[in-house]
Amino acid sequence: MSLPEKGNPPSIPDSVKASADNVSAEVFSLSASVAEMEAMAKKLRRHIITMIGKAGSGHPGGSLSSVEILTALYFKVMRHKPSDHQWADRDRFILSKGHAAPLLYATLAECGYLPVAELATLRQMDSRLQGHTDRTITPGVEMSAGALGQGLSFGLGAALAGRLNGQDYRVYVLLGDGECDEGQVWEAAMASTHFKIDSLVAIVDNNGQQIDGWNRDVMNLDPFPGKWRAFGWEVIEVDGHDLTQLIQAFGEAEKVKGQPTVIIAHTIKGKGVSFMENNPDFHGKAPNAIEVEIALKELE
């Protein structure tokens, strides 16, 4: 096992490794190399397809496009304890684009927050895995999301609390690009700069599409990086499917002082499944049994 670059404390302490009865061994091996994280990314994609296929509804496109972002955060960058999801000093991951819940659940399960077998209960009655995230019932879920545009404000609040307490945790908020149509995102962007908060990192899953089609046709966001710069944010652009670039960007963000950082991750909606890639039909539609079979074959 190799420790995250920042060294202390390790992303998942040994005590947790021993107590997590799930797949913590894999978690640790994945933090060792990019190749192993790539394998985890593929595994998460398989979970997403299987879960949404079984549920018969859900949002595969925007879950698949964010896979490497969560892989980098949960298996390399963040300090967190699957055995203690309320650990006060944990780095916080806030999924603002709540429809990517299946990806978050799969990631949490692979970290040891939930049994992997529970993933099969997605969207069913009495499941802890709701259609969109619910912080009251799912260990490791920081925010009840699904109503877009609210996560960056929530993340700013969490970051301000940490600063007031003298804690050094960092807060990562994942937004969709379509989500940035919401005015609240820009209220939060303005406030984050005003409060000079540098423990807050926004990541935009910039897959270029939203439900009604391409962003540029539905509601043009250009100049997108320029907007963030104008709001006073440090902007880093990366290939959102390149784990090395992502990990490097998170490291760079830690060096930025006195202002927040946004990582604009250029991604492909539906990434990894040929017939879902760049296909807005699969924003909020589950694959049927045959499509699940084809997708899983592609993800072998």
Place this chain on the structure above:
Amino acid sequence: METAVSVREAYGRTLLELGMENPDIVVLDADLSRSTMTRFFARQFPERFFDCGIAEQNMVGVAAGLAASGKIPFASTFAVFVPGRCFDQVRMSIAQPQLNVKLVTSHGGISVGEDGTSHQSIEDLALIGSLPGFNVIVPADAIETVQAVKAAAESYGPFYIRLCRPKVAPVFGEDYRFKLGKAATMRQGGDATIIAIGLMVKEALEAAQNLEREGIYCRVLNMSTLKPIDEAAIIKAAAETGAIVTAEEHLEHGGLGSAVARMVSQNQPVPMVLVALKDTYAKSGKPAELLERYGLTAKDIEQGVRSAIKRK
């Protein structure tokens, strides 16, 4: 008559006091700290005060994030803007996760006065009261405001406290003790019960006094905790007095009257009259003129009581 006291100033001073006692208390405002009186806290504890500018949606979200990391945020602005401007944010960021956020708003009701319709909050209690698990308090005077704010700080969970703009003559003595979820009996009587909140408690007491001259004896309940409402006190009043009149500075839809009617109709049906705004917006004017024009005075309550008693 005793001198009227500002409920907003009472709030501001109480926040300052709470801030001195508890370092986890933080305060947010949306560019109205001079009106909501959060400025007292802001001056004393600038590092724990966040003016979010004219951006209520973000303010509510930031408050939720602070609460999720252990802080006790009080967020204030006018009642028209929270919850009106940011209902979905209050719903998903605070109510659904039952976070420990205290929304304390001023300028509730039409007694805002000259600023007119845009600033008169007449729907806020319906909106906030519809959210599962939200505690809703409308204090009747400055003394109750102080205690309600302290009670909110001490109890975990989401709270909405609605204050009015005008100064209010005290209806309670210094020995009054606010209890969350408990109605305060202001006056005993067996012919009818007047249940009131906020500014209307004073009007209810005046009405009861006037009716006594006609030989009509009214019980008066201050139902400052609108949610969770004191169901037992309402049912008891219905059973013992046989007629109920509610009085509030809010639309009759979804406010105090609706909540009381829900209890009464299902448990102890008796004639009721709702003294409230009738499906209309108010206009600019002096507070007293507006309350008279829109039927929110002691006289209107008296009329309501007579009408309810007739239908017994």
